Amino acid sequence: MAKLQKSIEKKEALINATIALVNNDGFHAAPMSKIAKMANVSPATIYLYFESKQDLVNQTYLEVKNAFTTYAFEAYDEQMAVEASFKMIWFRIAEFKFRDCERGLFLAQCDNTPMIDEESRQEGIKNLKPLLDLWKKGKEQGIIKPVSDYLLYAYTVNPLSYLMMVKKRNAFVPTEENINEAYQLAWDSIKLT
Amino acid sequence: MAKLQKSIEKKEALINATIALVNNDGFHAAPMSKIAKMANVSPATIYLYFESKQDLVNQTYLEVKNAFTTYAFEAYDEQMAVEASFKMIWFRIAEFKFRDCERGLFLAQCDNTPMIDEESRQEGIKNLKPLLDLWKKGKEQGIIKPVSDYLLYAYTVNPLSYLMMVKKRNAFVPTEENINEAYQLAWDSIKLT
Amino acid sequence: MAKLQKSIEKKEALINATIALVNNDGFHAAPMSKIAKMANVSPATIYLYFESKQDLVNQTYLEVKNAFTTYAFEAYDEQMAVEASFKMIWFRIAEFKFRDCERGLFLAQCDNTPMIDEESRQEGIKNLKPLLDLWKKGKEQGIIKPVSDYLLYAYTVNPLSYLMMVKKRNAFVPTEENINEAYQLAWDSIKLT
Amino acid sequence: MAKLQKSIEKKEALINATIALVNNDGFHAAPMSKIAKMANVSPATIYLYFESKQDLVNQTYLEVKNAFTTYAFEAYDEQMAVEASFKMIWFRIAEFKFRDCERGLFLAQCDNTPMIDEESRQEGIKNLKPLLDLWKKGKEQGIIKPVSDYLLYAYTVNPLSYLMMVKKRNAFVPTEENINEAYQLAWDSIKLT
DNA sequence: CATGAATGAGGATTCATTCAT
DNA sequence: TATGAATGAATCCTCATTCAT
Numbered sequence: 001m002a003k004l005q006k007s008i009e010k011k012e013a014l015i016n017a018t019i020a021l022v023n024n025d026g027f028h029a030a031p032m033s034k035i036a037k038m039a040n041v042s043p044a045t046i047y048l049y050f051e052s053k054q055d056l057v058n059q060t061y062l063e064v065k066n067a068f069t070t071y072a073f074e075a076y077d078e079q080m081a082v083e084a085s086f087k088m089i090w091f092r093i094a095e096f097k098f099r100d101c102e103r104g105l106f107l108a109q110c111d112n113t114p115m116i117d118e119e120s121r122q123e124g125i126k127n128l129k130p131l132l133d134l135w136k137k138g139k140e141q142g143i144i145k146p147v148s149d150y151l152l153y154a155y156t157v158n159p160l161s162y163l164m165m166v167k168k169r170n171a172f173v174p175t176e177e178n179i180n181e182a183y184q185l186a187w188d189s190i191k192l193t
Numbered sequence: 194m195a196k197l198q199k200s201i202e203k204k205e206a207l208i209n210a211t212i213a214l215v216n217n218d219g220f221h222a223a224p225m226s227k228i229a230k231m232a233n234v235s236p237a238t239i240y241l242y243f244e245s246k247q248d249l250v251n252q253t254y255l256e257v258k259n260a261f262t263t264y265a266f267e268a269y270d271e272q273m274a275v276e277a278s279f280k281m282i283w284f285r286i287a288e289f290k291f292r293d294c295e296r297g298l299f300l301a302q303c304d305n306t307p308m309i310d311e312e313s314r315q316e317g318i319k320n321l322k323p324l325l326d327l328w329k330k331g332k333e334q335g336i337i338k339p340v341s342d343y344l345l346y347a348y349t350v351n352p353l354s355y356l357m358m359v360k361k362r363n364a365f366v367p368t369e370e371n372i373n374e375a376y377q378l379a380w381d382s383i384k385l386t
Numbered sequence: 387m388a389k390l391q392k393s394i395e396k397k398e399a400l401i402n403a404t405i406a407l408v409n410n411d412g413f414h415a416a417p418m419s420k421i422a423k424m425a426n427v428s429p430a431t432i433y434l435y436f437e438s439k440q441d442l443v444n445q446t447y448l449e450v451k452n453a454f455t456t457y458a459f460e461a462y463d464e465q466m467a468v469e470a471s472f473k474m475i476w477f478r479i480a481e482f483k484f485r486d487c488e489r490g491l492f493l494a495q496c497d498n499t500p501m502i503d504e505e506s507r508q509e510g511i512k513n514l515k516p517l518l519d520l521w522k523k524g525k526e527q528g529i530i531k532p533v534s535d536y537l538l539y540a541y542t543v544n545p546l547s548y549l550m551m552v553k554k555r556n557a558f559v560p561t562e563e564n565i566n567e568a569y570q571l572a573w574d575s576i577k578l579t
Numbered sequence: 580m581a582k583l584q585k586s587i588e589k590k591e592a593l594i595n596a597t598i599a600l601v602n603n604d605g606f607h608a609a610p611m612s613k614i615a616k617m618a619n620v621s622p623a624t625i626y627l628y629f630e631s632k633q634d635l636v637n638q639t640y641l642e643v644k645n646a647f648t649t650y651a652f653e654a655y656d657e658q659m660a661v662e663a664s665f666k667m668i669w670f671r672i673a674e675f676k677f678r679d680c681e682r683g684l685f686l687a688q689c690d691n692t693p694m695i696d697e698e699s700r701q702e703g704i705k706n707l708k709p710l711l712d713l714w715k716k717g718k719e720q721g722i723i724k725p726v727s728d729y730l731l732y733a734y735t736v737n738p739l740s741y742l743m744m745v746k747k748r749n750a751f752v753p754t755e756e757n758i759n760e761a762y763q764l765a766w767d768s769i770k771l772t
Numbered sequence: 773c774a775t776g777a778a779t780g781a782g783g784a785t786t787c788a789t790t791c792a793t
Numbered sequence: 794t795a796t797g798a799a800t801g802a803a804t805c806c807t808c809a810t811t812c813a814t
Contacts, residue, residue: 028221112305150365159347172343189382414607498691536751540738575768
C-alpha cells in the first residue's frame with residue numbers, strides 16, 4: 001500500500017540521516033533537529049517512529065547489523081569446507097564494509113562506544129551465529145585454533161573496523177590488493193599449524 | 194613547591210575524572226559539571242587548566258597516549274632481534290591495557306570516535322615511531338610480511354582494544370593464558386613464512 | 387491567520403521586554419532569562435525569533451528606528467517651505483520621543499553605546515534621508531547654515547535625547563512650553579542670519 | 580613617599596584601563612579580569628582600591644568628571660562678560676573632549692547609560708555650578724534666553740558628546756573650523772535676540 | 773600591600789521532547 | 794499521520810569576588 005510504503009521510506013530516511021550524522025560528528029553532535037532536517041521531516045515526526053533518540057540509535061544499529069550479517073552469510077552453505085566458508089564470509093564482510101562505507105563505519109562506532117543499549121548489543125550479536133558455528137566446526141576439525149571466539153573475532157573481523165576508520169580519515173585507503181593481504185593476515189592468525 | 198604540586202594534582206584529578214566519565218557514558222554524556230564534581234573542584238576551576246572541554250579531552254588523550262607508549266617502549270632495545278622485540282613490546286602494550294583498564298579503554302574510544310581533534314590525533318601517532326621502525330627492520334630481514342603498517346597495526350595492536358571493550362562489558366574476561374594465545378594470533382598474523 | 391498573528395504578538399512582546407529591560411538596567415543587566423520572563427515565554431523560545439541576543443537587540447533597534455522615522459516623516463511634503471517642514475518634522479520627532487518615552491530612550495541608549503552592530507547602525511541611519519534632503523534644500527536656499535549634517539543633527543535632534551534622559555531620571559520633566567522653547571533653541575541654532 | 584606614589588599610580592592605571600575597556604566594548608564587556616590585566620595588576624588587587632566593580636566605575640566617572648570641569652572652569656573669572664565667559668568655557672570643554680578623546684567618550688557613555696549610580700551622577704553634576712551661575716547671570720542681563728538650565732545644557736554642551744561619538748566611529752572627524760561652527764550653533768541657540 | 777588560584781552564581785545557548793492543530 | 798511552535802532542563806562557559814599565602 002502507498003501509505004505503508006511512504007511510512008517505510010520515512011523510517012529509512014531517518015535511519016540514513018542518523019548514520020550520516022553520527023558518523024561525522026559523533027552521537028553527541030547529532031541533534032534530533034538535524035536528523036529531522038536531513039530526513040526532510042519534522043522533529044515531532046521522529047517520535048511517531050521511534051520512542052526516543054536512544055531508541056532511534058538502537059534501531060538504526062540493529063537495522064544495519066542485520067543488513068550486514070544478512071549479506072555476510074547470504075551465500076553461506078553448511079556443506080562447504082571450513083576454510084572456503086570462512087574465506088567467503090570474510091570477503092563478504094569486507095565487501096560490505098568497504099562498499100557501504102557509511103554503514104560499516106557506523107557499526108564500528110557503535111561497537112566501540114557506550115552509545116548503544118546493552119540489550120540491543122546482545123541482540124546484534126545473535127546474528128553472528130553462523131560464524132560461531134563455523135568456528136566451532138573448524139576447531140573440531142583441527143583447522144582453527146582452539147581459542148575463544150572473542151579472540152577469533154578480534155583477529156579476523158575487528159581489524160576491518162580499524163581499517164574502515166583510517167580509510168574514513170583518509171590516512172590509508174586500502175586497495176584490492178590490501179584487502180587480499182588483510183585476508184591472509186586474518187587467516188594466518190587463526191588457522192592451526 | 195607545595196603550590197605547584199597541588200596544581201599538578203588537580204590537573205591529574207581532572208584528567209582521571211574525564212577518563213572515567215567518558216568511558217562510562219561517552220563524550221556526550223560527560224558534562225563538565227560532573228567532571229568537576231568527580232575531581233572535587235568547581236566547574237570554573239577546570240578552565241584554569243584547560244581552555245575548553247575539547248581541550249580537556251585532547252590533553253587527556255595525549256597524556257594517556259604518552260603514558261601508554263612510554264611504557265610500551267621503555268625497555269625497547271634496538272639491538273634485540275626483531276621477534277623478541279616485537280614480543281616484548283606487544284606484551285607491554287597488553288600489560289598496560291589490561292592493568293590500567295580505564296586508560297586503555299579511553300584510548301580505544303578516542304581512536305574509534307570523532308572525539309579528538311585531528312591535530313591531537315596526529316600528535317598521538319608520532320609516539321608509535323619505535324614500533325614502525327621495528328616493523329621496517331622486520332620487513333627488511335624477511336621476518337615480517339611486507340604489508341602496510343596500517344595492516345600490521347590492525348592485526349596486532351588493535352585487537353587488544355577490542356578485547357578491552359568486551360572485558361569492560363564483562364562479556365569475556367581474558368586470563369593470562371588468553372593473553373598468551375592472543376600474542377600467538379598476533380604474531381602468526383604478521384610473521385613471514 | 388491566528389497562528390501568524392500569535393507569532394507576531396510574541397515577537398512584539400519580546401521586543402517590548404527588551405526595550406524595557408535595557409532601558410532600566412543597560413544591555414549588560416538584561417539577561418535573556420529576564421527578557422523571556424517579561425515576555426511570558428521560555429528562554430528557548432527567543433531563539434525561534436532571533437538568532438542571538440545581539441540579533442534581538444539589533445532587530446529591536448531597527449524596529450524602533452523605523453517606527454520613529456516613519457512617524458517623523460509621515461506628513462512630510464516636499465512642496466512645503468523649508469522652515470515649516472523642519473518645524474513639523476522636529477515636533478513630530480519630539481512628540482514621538484516624549485509620548486513613547488521608552489522607545490525614545492532606547493534609541494538614545496543605542497545611539498550612545500557600543501551596543502548595536504555597526505551594520506544595523508548604518509541601516510538605521512538610512513532612514514533619515516528625508517531630513518538630510520530637507521537640510522540640503524535649506525542650505526541651497528540660504529535658510530540653513532552651510533555646515534555638516536552632523537552638526538545640524540547634533541544641535542537639533544540630539545538634544546532631545548538628552549532631555550529624554552533627564553526626564554527618565556525625573557530630574558527635569560519638560561512641559562509643553564519647554565518643548566516650544568526647545569524648538570526655538572533648535573531653530574535659532576541652525577537658521578541662517 | 581614612594582609607597583603612596585606607587586599606590587596612586589596603580590589606581591590611575593586601573594582607572595585608565597576601565598575607561599579604555601568600557602569605551603570599546605561597553606560596561607558589559609569590560610570584565611574585571613581584563614581591566615586588571617590591562618593595568619598590570621592582579622584581579623584581587625582591584626579590591627584593595629575599590630569596593631566593587633560598580634564602585635570602580637563610579638569613581639572613574641567622578642575622577643574624569645572632576646578633571647573635566649576643573650579644566651573647563653580653570654580660567655573662569657566671574658568678572659568677565661557673560662558672552663566672553665561662555666565662549667571661553669565652551670571652547671575649553673570642547674578642547675578637553677577632543678584632546679582627551681577617551682575621557683570625553685567615557686563621560687558621554689556614562690551620561691547616556693544606566694551605568695552609574697544615581698548618587699555619583701548627582702555628585703558629578705555639582706561640578707557644573709560655575710556654568711549654572713554664569714547662565715543665571717546671563718539670563719538676568721537679558722543676554723541668554725530665560726529657559727531651563729537643562730535646555731541650555733542640551734543645546735550647548737551635550738551636542739559635543741554626540742560629536743565625540745561620531746568621531747569615535749570615524750563617521751565625521753571634526754576640523755578646527757567645524758569646532759568654530761559648532762560654537763556658533765551653540766551660542767546662536769541660547770543667546771537672546 | 774599584592775597576588776594567583778579558586779569558586780558559586782549566573783550568562784547565553786542548545787536540545788530532546790511534547791502539544792495544539 | 795504529520796507538523797511547527799514551544800519549552801524546561803541542561804550544557805558550556807564567564808565573571809565578580811574572595812581567600813590563603
